[in-house]
Amino acid sequence: MQETKKMNVKNVGSFISNEYFQFLTSNFKNHFPSINNDIYIIPCDLIYQTLQSSDKIAGIRFMYGLRDSLNPNSIHLFLVPCVTPSDNVENWSPLVSKSGYYNHQGDLFTITEVAEMVHNFVGYYAEGVRATYKDATRGIYFGINSLLDILNIPQTYSIQFHLGLKDTTIPAVLQPLDQLGQPIPDIYMDYGGLDPDNIPDDPCIATLAVETLSIEKELNLFRAFRDTSMRDYLYGGMLYEMYYFISPFVTSVIAHHPNKNELLKDLYNNAITPFRILIQNEKHQEALFLLKRVLEDLVNTHQVSYTLA
Incomplete structure (x- = not known):
């Protein structure tokens, strides 16, 4: 074909x-x-x-x-x-x-x-x-x-x-x-x-990190939280949109970075793992406070300046 x-x-x-x-x-x-x-x-x-x-x-x-x-x-x-x-x-x-x-x-x-x-x-x-x-x-x-x-x-x-x-x-x-x-x-x-029908199908931030480190089973836990109760909590809806808004750009930057594996390992150890533990312990609001800090850090790290004249 x-x-x-x-x-x-x-x-x-x-x-x-x-x-x-x-x-x-x-x-x-x-x-x-x-x-x-x-x-x-x-x-x-x-x-x-x-x-x-x-x-x-x-x-x-x-x-x-x-x-x-x-x-x-x-x-x-x-x-x-x-x-x-x-x-x-x-x-x-x-x-x-x-x-x-x-x-x-x-x-x-x-x-x-x-x-x-x-x-x-x-x-x-x-x-x-x-x-x-x-x-x-x-x-x-x-x-x-x-x-x-x-x-x-x-x-x-x-x-x-x-x-x-x-x-x-x-x-x-x-x-x-x-x-x-x-x-x-x-x-x-x-x-x-x-x-979202025509958004490029590059992996999001967590998917890139998890798949790179060969621990895919965690993604189902995150997706279940996203699709069921995430938006019921403070900042939940905003963080849902912010995460998928910045993911394509941040993922592309990390994927082409010479220290890609080190960046992903740091992200996994210091963000994804603590987030998973909080979700597993049903500390959902604390998990979202953590996600908010992580996303703000990613924006501050990878943001680009542009100003309209």
Whole structure:
């Protein structure tokens, strides 16, 4: 059987018809009639500057957040720059940023604030579309080349971001606006990579450490805690999102580090093993306090600075 060739992640996203645009957006409005805040305007300058945040930029992951878990109209879009290794055009990972991440209005939020709001969004919308928490849409990824295609359309001044609905997923459609805020006719972009469906399948931090040290059986314990009671505890939902947010980037850095085995051994002995013992002893809140410290340390160690002009 011939292997299917994966798309270059810089090219993810393509133009769609007006009919498909109407299908996606009307589905969302019909399914969530109480939501009157499903369209967001992003200045082109903000997108351009996010695309300039790294010389290895692959695209932008537009993540969905909910500022108030009880107010479905308090949605924020976060522009998360994503990078790809120079020798791998089929995978991307969100940049772990020292300065935080900008929302669609240009306001800056820390990684923990983003993770908390993503958790709020997932909790609300997973129930609304009857998806599991694990599989619910967290955002959508567009490659740099596709974004430049729509940004470079003559007279484009900003991008209108529409939420859509297809089955149990929440895709988005990008539409260019002119300087007066009027849509440029019949130009729509979708087919972005839905998150988590199209997140690269690199192992997460714990999986990399455990598999490297040949002690796989511990992973089932961690996954069971993640899927059953983790989100019932203080910081649980935020840490769930933060862990999977930073994992692709941190894992890639560690996997290519000359002292990879030493780093993984230290992580296993000083983080994973104590976490496992706490879980086994049903000290779940203490385990999450430990996880919070570990993730904050990983962010501080591996974060990258970038500032929008």
